[in-house]
Amino acid sequence: MSIQVDKVSRTFQGTLAVDEISFEAKQGEIVGLLGTSGCGKSTILRAISGLDTEYDGTVCIHGKETRGTSRELGVIFQEPRLMPWLTVIDNVCFGLTGTKEENREKAREILRVVGLEDFEQHYPKQLSGGMAQRTAIARALVTAPSTLLLDEPFSALDAFTKLQLQDMVLELWESYKPTMVIVTHDIDEALYLCDRIVILKGQPGELHDNLEITQPKPRKKSDTKLAELKEYILESLDISRTPKQRKEA
Amino acid sequence: MAISQGHHAEKESVFKSVIKVKQKERQGMPAFLKTAGLALLFPILLLALWEGVTRFGLVAGHLLPAPSEIVGTIWAMGVDGSLWGHMGITLYRLLWGFFWGTIVAVVIGSLVAMSRNAETMFDPLIQAFRAIPSLAWVPLFILWLGIGEPSKVTLIALGVFFPVYLNVVGGIHSVDRKLIEVGKAYGLNQFQLVRRIILPASLPSFLTGLRSGLGLGWMFVVAAELLGASQGLGYLLVLGQNTLSPNVILASIVLFAFLGKVTDYALKKLQTRALHWQDNMKN
Structure with missing residues (x-):
């Protein structure tokens, strides 16, 4: 499903947080929302997900304007947000509506994909951070949503788990090509996963750039073209220099 | 020589820890009884004292019965x-x-x-x-x-x-x-x-x-x-x-x-x- 974000602005208690952001995610595209902290990436994602409805502008999903949550959208948050009183498998079944047996079968299948088939009866308190996030990913995927929204999904994880889960997400994307919007502040992550990178900048956040990345996936981290792009993004975000130096210049 | 000594010491410490684990296993049941005993010790002492002072007429029995x-x-x-x-x-x-x-x-x-x-x-x-x-x-x-x-x-x-x-x-x-x-x-x-x-x-x-x-x-x-x-x-x-x-x-x-x-x-x-x-x- 495609997503069109058109001139979305959001004001919190009189302060403008994001200013007229527009971009599009085509069907099956992975779009990264990249920017420094506080520029309103997550605000935009919350507007798309429908968890926040107090924004100005419009969000169209598959050409139809929507304001509010939809079962077509799967959301993966920065923290796993698992229900602590449910086991791993019941957490994965949380969003399913079918019969118990059907749901469990589906959940088991997806738990195998994320490598947690031996932990289905565990409670969240018994899981490591990476395992909990994998459970959360499984919970979002089990309903096979046509669009996945990911809000800094790997930012709380260690470097190794992060790489592992990035590959896992890519594999899952390969399997049925959902449209994905992923919020991140990690340039390498954006370059590794995304077909398009929307760069936000400033406070209030404004659209700074919209880059299309044509390299086929899976990509090599050492790709020279990607390294050049990284350099370009760093320069355009103006974070290679300290604010003081910027003032002097 | 120094290496072999170190090796020996290591072996000995492993041996000692094995013995400790075995001792712990053997003490498993008495340890539980020990906790129960410790918890009951003070109340039982208190009851015995109470019984004693009333039996021997140290307090008025018609006000504080045994x-x-x-x-x-x-x-x-x-x-x-x-x-x-x-x-x-x-x-x-x-x-x-x-x-x-x-x-x-x-x-x-x-x-x-x-x-x-x-x-x-x-x-x-x-x-x-x-x-x-x-x-x-x-x-x-x-x-x-x-x-x-x-x-x-x-x-x-x-x-x-x-x-x-x-x-x-x-x-x-x-x-x-x-x-x-x-x-x-x-x-x-x-x-x-x-x-x-x-x-x-x-x-x-x-x-x-x-x-x-x-x-x-x-x-x-x-x-x-x-x-x-x-x-x-x-x-x-x-x-x-x-x-x-x-x-x-x-x-x-x-x-x-x-x-x-x-x-x-x-x-x-x-x-x-x-x-x-x-x-x-x-x-």
Whole structure:
């Protein structure tokens, strides 16, 4: 499903947080929302997900304007947000509506994909951070949503788990090509996963750039073209220099 | 040489730790008995001392009867059957009051916690009522409901109501907004949000409320029975005072302690079973 974000602005208690952001995610595209902290990436994602409805502008999903949550959208948050009183498998079944047996079968299948088939009866308190996030990913995927929204999904994880889960997400994307919007502040992550990178900048956040990345996936981290792009993004975000130096210049 | 010495030392330490583990295994059962023994040591000493001072006439026996005499009193009441009647009626009053107090607290508490309008309407009034010492209601209850069971059960229910109410409201208010958002992202309606997220998430606070409610329930059952009853453990207190028999008073106190502990233990078991998923110090 495609997503069109058109001139979305959001004001919190009189302060403008994001200013007229527009971009599009085509069907099956992975779009990264990249920017420094506080520029309103997550605000935009919350507007798309429908968890926040107090924004100005419009969000169209598959050409139809929507304001509010939809079962077509799967959301993966920065923290796993698992229900602590449910086991791993019941957490994965949380969003399913079918019969118990059907749901469990589906959940088991997806738990195998994320490598947690031996932990289905565990409670969240018994899981490591990476395992909990994998459970959360499984919970979002089990309903096979046509669009996945990911809000800094790997930012709380260690470097190794992060790489592992990035590959896992890519594999899952390969399997049925959902449209994905992923919020991140990690340039390498954006370059590794995304077909398009929307760069936000400033406070209030404004659209700074919209880059299309044509390299086929899976990509090599050492790709020279990607390294050049990284350099370009760093320069355009103006974070290679300290604010003081910027003032002097 | 130095290497071989180091190796030897390492081997020895491994050997020692194996022995330690084996010793621990062997001590497994006595360790449990040791804890039980340690916990019982002080109460038993105290009882022995009490028995001793009354037996040897160091305190006036007609004011402080020996523990054996108290056990004898309970035993005699058990044999003539009156014990079961007293315990039964007290438990009945407590549980019935506890039931109604809890039901009303859950209904009003959920309403107040879920709706801002309900909170504005009811909460200030409930808080004002809470400020009134509940025993102050007794004369009014007796006037309105008579001296029979209804006034006693109402008084106990009133005592149970406040701690349960406060914990239901507090529990629902403290449910993690982030979990509710997960439910909303899956398109759950208000009723489903309550059933699938808010209720289980506020369960720990609710169970804490139940336990403190039960504690207050026991307090109020004594108050209710002191004020006019012809049967019950509280009535035994009055009877003991009027017939100058401290052994009956102490027997009643011991029975209150026993029943209070048993009912609290049952709730505690329920709490541990229902909340085994909690990630806290105890689990």
